[in-house]
Amino acid sequence: MKLLKLVPDNTNIGFVAMRKWAFALTALLTVLALGATAYKGLNMGVDFVGGLMIEAKFPQNVETDKVRATIGSLGVGESSLQQFGDPKTVQIRLPLPEQGGAGAANAVVEKTRKAMTAQFPGVTFSRYDTVSGKVSGELIQNGVLAVVLAILGIAVFSWFRYEWQFGVSTFVAIVHDVLMTLGFFAVTQLEFDLNIVAAVLTIVGYSINDKMVIDDRIRENMRKYRKMDMKALIDLSVNETLPRTVMTSVTIMLALGALLLFGGHVLRGFTAAMMLGIVVGTYSSVYVSSSLLISLGLTPMSSEKKASKANIAAQAERVGPRDGAQP
Structure with missing residues (x-):
């Protein structure tokens, strides 16, 4: 089993300490991606232009x-x-x-x-x-709608499943991943067709899966270490999940590498999008979304306040108006 460890035990990388650099890099890349998409445009495939x-x-x-x-x-x-x-x-x-x-x-x-x-x-x-031109227009609308609904649905789920800070950070991270993919296709002018839309949706799914693992660990540690500084708690949580994150990313990249070599020209764009998505998705989960929780004001007490409100509501529902009335 030791041969399978890509990350040493007791790793202690200060991810939060680098958050300002990460935020600056993320903002720069996002602006460049938007600029490339607006200036050069996407090389739409026949699926979209007819x-x-x-x-x-x-x-x-x-x-x-x-x-x-x-x-x-x-x-x-x-x-x-x-x-x-x-x-x-x-x-x-x-x-x-x-x-x-x-x-x-x-x-x-x-x-x-x-x-x-x-x-x-x-x-x-x-x-x-x-x-046909009519079909291509419908495909564009359906493709955009699918991506937007996926992002909003995942963000809303994170909002209600955790605290609102998790929902916002999830939304920012996924939008970042999608914009990076669009910018890549604008720069390279690879054909953007329905296969790439499928790749973008897969990237969204991968990113949220990686993000949920880290968020769950953060929530668990918030209940376990209630007096720990939030920066140290997030660093601890990310480092604890880092072996799983790296192993998953490397495994998927190996599979995509084989697909790139033997999948032929038709799958080249899909594979390129997926490989980029794995890289930016891992980066955004580790450096962006987790550190963004601090900027959004998340504290260990946030979890306790939400749990306290839920308990009060549950007790009120159990008592009910009849139980509380005097005979």
Whole structure:
């Protein structure tokens, strides 16, 4: 079992002492992520913008200008071409035909395929996608709604399950994780599609799981060490849960590493989002949300006050108006 210990016993890292630096770094990264998303925008996939998407694989490196010229001569509309790491793979986006429906879209795909095969012998086509503009708009709304409801639901649960400070710190940490993911995709211009929305929701779930473990330990220690300084109590709680946090993160990263190597191009964006989410989620749980509890005024007495109010309400409910009335 000793070989499995990634964190030594009796670790005593002063996380709270570094909270000002952590808050400053978090604020800076958040501003940069928002700026990148607003300035460069997200490279929305066909799922969200609608249109035709064709993924072509060439036997050798190819210049996108030649591919664009070939497609431009077909008169199928303005094309958008992108390469992601592999210079032999090109993703081609075309607008949907204004008339003709699915039959016209299939005709455009076939026309493009024949022209590309004639111009670039040996080219293969590994992926075709077609999404209408109406469907893409609905997918955007549903994707945003899913993420927002997940964040709000988790924050409200933390608010009622613990003290309000836990709900606020949870909300801040999860929003931070989501914004970091959006900023990453804005900078790298990796395709943002439904797979990435699924990755974001998974990141939210991972972050709240990690956060709940630390929050539970903080609550437990608040009842156990009622006179301990809050900074020392949070440091103690985070250090006690640190082996579990590190082991979980490393295990998931190993699985994601295998997915990145063998999952192919289709899962590259999903895997990249997940790997980033594990890193920022662990960081926000350890350095941001736990230390934020101090700034929000949480004290060991907060738990006692809430428990006292709950006991008074329970006793009043048990007594009732009839039990308390005189015969």
